Amino acid sequence: MSDLLIELFSEEIPARMQARASADLKKLMTDGLVDAGLTYSDAVAFATPRRLALNINGLTKFSPRISEERKGPRLDAPEKAIEGFVRSMGVPKADLEIREDKKGKFYVAKIETTGRSAVVIVAEVLERVIQSFPWPKSMRWGSSSLKWVRPLHSILCILSDDVESSIVPVQVDGIHSGDTTFGHRFLAPAEFSVIGFEDYVAKLKKAFVILDPTERVDIIRQESENRAFANGCELIEDNGLLAEVAGLVEWPVVLLGTIHESFWDLPAEVLKTSMKEHQKFFSVRNPKTGRIEKFITVANRETKDNGATILAGNQKVLFARLSDAKFFWENDLRTVRADGMTLWRQKLADVTFHNKLGSEGERIVRISTLSKELAVFTGAKPDLAEQAAQTVKTDLASEMVYEFPDLQGLMGRYYSESAGLAPEIVTACEEHYAPLGPSDSVPSAPVSVAVALAEKLDKLTSFWAIDERPTGSKDPFALRRAALGVIRLILENNLRIPLLVAFGKAYPGADKYNLLSFFHDRLKIHLRDKNIRHDVIDAAISKAGSDDLMLVTKLARALGVFLETDDGENLLQGFKRANNILSQAEEQDGVEYSFGSDEKLAQMDEEITLFAALKIEIPVIKFALESDNFQAAMEHLAKLRAPVDAFFEAVQVNTDNAVVRRNRLNLLSEIRAICLSVADLSRIEGS
């Protein structure tokens, strides 16, 4: 057994690509080695800004020797067939063996695949992996033909066992493998050689490189928390930022700095976003004041002055950045205090939303009208909903949102508050974009809900009207997300909204039925995640009134539960049987048996019992359905199960007596009708 160590050393790899790249290196290498007949016991991969590394333990030294026999043509076969066999086997004709069976003599080729050494296989696989590495974006450099994420400088590739370690000779685009690498760019740039993984990790650490990204993450988190704590503060955690920062450094050194106090009054989100987006700083809160007063920056090195110069530089950059942010904030506040949000709303009349759909200003007018209409469904005051809708987008014209688009909505909250608007409007500013994804929380305040619905319905109907629908993986305007947003707003707030009516009041010209079926598709996906079968949803949707998603969902839920029960399953069978017999008879006779049955014509006990059961249950079921009490409807439907089962057991529908037969078919029709009045059971799949 040997251990294999590979390092691909390059110029700085983008932080966001490192984790994926090390995983890809591991998978491609191990798959390639296994395909070539080697086995290994374990493999682990790492990445730093300048290197991808892979360590494979317990790799076999040779691939197994394999001998196979292939039966060929008969001796008297046409010459062409024999030649073809010789060619495809790669064995000279003279080396073919001749065997005999009952039918005569035939050729046999013996193929020996000799075991190949790991050295040869590793070189072959690694060259291939490097040549075709799946970087999300790669480049050429100098006169190279190789593509890599940034220029690749060296390849370390060694096989080692207890006795010795040797270089696996690999050559890619003029780069020859070796057993050397380099330390930290500034702290220990010299080249050094290694004999195995442990040696590699230890020497790297001496050369100021921490190979394992999780170790770098731990150091940064630990040190940051310690520094913050020592200053009586607390670190605001940000795992995404932590992973990114760990991908920017080989030797993390955590430095804590103070934000100039003239910026402490900026909204916390502004400080956080500005520091994170531009500087990749962590925010540090003072628990006594609740404000963000300090920051953590992570340098890639130690210095004689313990980072004083680095910190001073970072602080200076931050000062300039926050001066900009403060300038925007104060300008914006001045504007809203002087004339509310009107000026911004006017400005948005000049901002294009989409070249076929007019300006943001026009969109605001549409959303306002629609919000007012939807207010009755959400329980909001119509005028307040309209006023909120006129306000929620205005922060798009603010300087702060121009600079930090991520702060849209949130800045709207601050600014509308400063403009002295009603608290419902202030809340709607922040909430009206929600929910942004399947796990984002859904607003419940009536005004917020009305505006959030209007915002999304306007988007959907308008893009539908200009025929910009999502196709395949393309959904540039995030319309699927918008539809899911509407669905979640409706379901989680228990709203009864006839969507077709709502579409009609939104952007004109959309194909309403096509849009509704888009909603049904999204609903199916949404409910499938909640373990409701797609055919059950189909059965519920296929009922009239399917533009009321709350009702559809309620019905699907009740139906799903019902079909899980024994009664439900059996009644479904009864329904299907009735439906089959009826369909056949109707097709054969060319009539529809819906004239109603006559109890007096019932002959057998089971028939009479069924008549009686229907007489009791049908009105009850109908009443339950009228009051949308699906659970009750199902419960009473279940009571039909026993008489229906018994009926089919004992009674033959297609008798010779035409009158009795007709009456029985009409009876089946009533069973079918009452079942279908609950849900379209013909859509339910399976036995």
Add this chain to the structure above:
Amino acid sequence: MTVDVPKSFQEIILRLQSYWSEKGCAIVQPYDIEVGAGTFHPATTLRSLGSKPWAAAYVQPSRRPTDGRYGENPNRLQHYYQYQVIIKPSPPDLQELYLGSLEAIGMDMALHDIRFVEDDWESPTLGAWGLGWEVWCDGMEVSQFTYFQQVGGRDCHPVSGELTYGLERLAMYILGVDHVMKMPFNDPQKPIALTYGDLFLQAEEEYARWNFDVANTKMLLKHFEDSEAECKAILEKAAKDPKTGKTIIMAHPAYDQCIKASHLFNLLDARGVISVTERQAYIGRVRALAKQCADAFVQTNAGGAAL
């Protein structure tokens, strides 16, 4: 080792010039047409095309009319300087060469934290893109470092390495100045000591006013169209010059018209007369010119064509 700190803006420029001269670059002079960035200089755009080796470095005055702040903002200017280095094929030690240049202009490499942070560069007007980084010094972006992959819509073979230094910001950092206008331009110990403001404050105010409120948009629009038409007309001429009988493809004169069109577009943009939708269309028109110029250049001797 104590670091020899420069005293003025011009000393930083001079040191960069001598550093890159020593490293073998031709020290080219600024281009004499208004451009938005050093990349527009034909020594970069055109010379990054074709197979011939190339190494050049230069200062390029750059104009971004929308960035004018009447000289009031500590580091925003409508006219500023970029230092540009372009080497084809990109040498394997380009990062080290770059770091050496920072040391040459007085940065103590033992005290600072230099980082290469992913930043992919793209110029939609030039039909150009590349991969590389923005270089951070203690959290501040001091340079752009790019391996050109495409210019004028054409693949770069071999690849050029491009370095762009924002000179004012870098110099302010090294000299420890908070406002660009206060930065010493020449040696502050000399009898006539001049600041950056002494040289440019007046002009910044004047241009800001002209760029934002005065420039004649009708005329600019006409100039834009003239440049576009002339660029196309130049390239449509037969390669063979009837007077001399030589093959003369006029890539450079055509490219001049392309960069003029680009600057005129920037001026129109600053005047606020270009809507969001129109913007893309204008950029597309300039890009179309850049592509045609690139196609023409690679057919010339300097562009590596075997004539």
